[in-house]
Amino acid sequence: MNRKKLILILIVLSSTLIISIYSTYKRYSNLQNTMDIQNTIFQLVKLKSADAVWNYELNSIHSDNFPHFDRVNKAANHYHKEMMLFLDISRNIKEPFDNFTTLLPTLSRQKKSRMNDYLSEVAIIRNSLKYLDTLLFSLNKEAENDKFILKFLADAQYQLSKSIALNQRINLKEPNSFNQCVHCTEQQIKTVNAINKHLKILNNQIVLSHQARDAFFNAEHSDLLTTLFDELSLIYVKTDAKHETIKSQILTFTLILVITLVTLFLLFYLLYRTIDEHRAAGITDPLTGLYNRKKLIENLPMFMASHVKYGQKFSLLFIDLDGFKGVNDTYGHDIGDKLLQKLSTRLTNSVRKQDSIYRIGGDEFVVVVQGINNADEAKNVAENLLTKCNRKYELEGNKCIVTLSIGISLFPEHAVTPDDLLKCADEAMYYSKNHGKDRVTVWNKKHN
Amino acid sequence: MIYLLLNTLINKRIYLCFFFSCITFSCIAIEPIIPIVKNPSIDTEKFELGELLFKDNRLSGNQNTSCYSCHNLTAGGDDGLKTSINLSTNSPTVFNVSKNYYLGWLGKYNQLKPHLEMILNNPKVMNIDWAFTINALANDVVYTKLFKVIYKTGVSKTNIINALLYYEENLILPSKFDAFLLGDINAISASAKKGYEKFKDYGCASCHQGANVGGNVFQKLGVINTFSGENGNYATKTLRVPSLRNVAVTSPYLHDGSVKSLKGVIKLMAKYQLGQTLTDTEVDQIHDFLKTLTSIIE
Incomplete structure (x- = not known):
């Protein structure tokens, strides 16, 4: 009874375990994929490096005699491409993260337009510088003897150097400027004015370009990239921790489930085994392993029914040992028991496959010979048994001889009930015993 | 000892590499215009x-x-x-x-x-x-x-x-000037060469540079002197600097097509973008240079 309760508990336990594993799995499948987050982080690293290249190219515009806007534009395009990829990959990441990703294109567009502003300023500065350089160079050549214009030119040259320094963010000292020409011709005054105008424009442009450059290096943009990185790392760590927890949960649950199921199986097996043993103990003879009387009484009606159904006959061979008591008395009960075991082995080996043997008493056996047409067939089987079993038995050095007295009754000729059939066989056996033993007798009305 | 020796050898090699790469790179970088070449493996x-x-x-x-x-x-x-x-x-x-x-x-x-x-x-x-x-x-x-x-x-x-x-x-069509940049000194005339020098000296190349001689920067018309057009109704806005490749065969000029001749537009640009009045010879030389940018069509 306890065992049955235990099994019930185990079944309930395993089903709850299965349900809990399923629910955990469901929770797990709803989770963010960590691979997605990882890929987003990798793409962000690429985006950051593209941004760095872009910044570098913008910084190095002044490193050539002529600025090459192709390179910085190429870097900007590359950044744009990486950004689109990043937005595409990070699309699936929920949480507050999408607020930042919507900000990114806006800031990037801003950065691009600021780059274009800066490039325009740089172009103007460059053309002013080139123009002034060419103009001052040619004027210097022309006005070799003109003291006043030379003085003005020297001042203009100084102003130009100041502007170049300012372009590199270096402030030079401001001297008394000599930006007018007192004794000049009208033509010369025109040139002087043009130069002054250009110098002024150049200075203004340099200030503007500094502003545009500062605007390009927008702290908000670089901060956003850093924030994105921090956010992503945080999301990754959180999700990964969740994954790990759930993974270990599932593992534990599964382990418990497996253990429970194995225990359950073992218990079932043991239960089956015990029941089988109990059943076997009730219908077999513990000494010889043959069926007992109970089984014979149980079986006979079934044999009858099946033989009636197929119109066949079967026969009961009632076997009694002659001289078994003598063996017991001479050699002891141990030897007697061994003799019975040996005999039952011989019996088992001598009968046909379909015949069954029962030990119904101390030295009484019954063999059911099935599927025969007449009593002679049964008699043949019985005579075969006689010859086989009458040989000497060697038991612990003792040679014993026992003979068999066999009585045969035939169903349905002699009797139609189990008890009558058994009675007939018994009577036939007594006839054999009384008429010299070691013989076979088929039941006859006379024996009654 | 051996380690030091090896190290110096390697360093020397690196320096040499640097030296050569600097030469080749600066040869191109020194010019505002980068030559273009056709894609050799075209389908x-x-x-x-x-x-x-x-x-x-x-x-x-x-x-x-x-x-x-x-x-x-x-x-x-x-x-x-x-x-x-x-x-x-x-x-x-x-x-x-x-x-x-x-x-x-x-x-x-x-x-x-x-x-x-x-x-x-x-x-x-x-x-x-x-x-x-x-x-x-x-x-x-x-x-x-x-x-x-x-x-x-x-x-x-x-x-x-x-x-x-x-x-x-893949519609990349190089010109005579690309051949010149790539080392064929006789690909363009002496006048065109002078025009190219002027083009660089006066600052045209500040905006018209790169592989396409423009097309990579924005600028408004009237940087030095305010431009209001021939009829006084030119709306100045920031526009993309156009490429000067094939400029000689793509008349009329400006975004509204208001200038017909190339010489006219050269003068106009010099005046409003550079604050410069060019002599006729200079205009002719720059004109000759711009003509060398016309694509060679087989």
């Missing part, structure tokens, strides 16, 4: 399919306009009109268009694909009826054959756009 079939589509009227809604209508491949890649039909701006050349970093006068697009899609779908320009076009091309033996060979999937919207893009991307 001829795909390129020809793109050209066929480029010239096909059936790509437009009214069936009498093609890309070719405004980008005449035999006349410098533009239409020679003041402003294109139905549009308010002058048509730029299609040659070397992929070397531009910004497309169109306003520079709204920086990639060919969205720009091409815009042009095709624009009701003022192509106004394409995709269903009709795909059907018409699918019933054309020449097209079906070509599309099958190149794409497997046959005639479709994506494939048509892809072929056109491939054509545009």
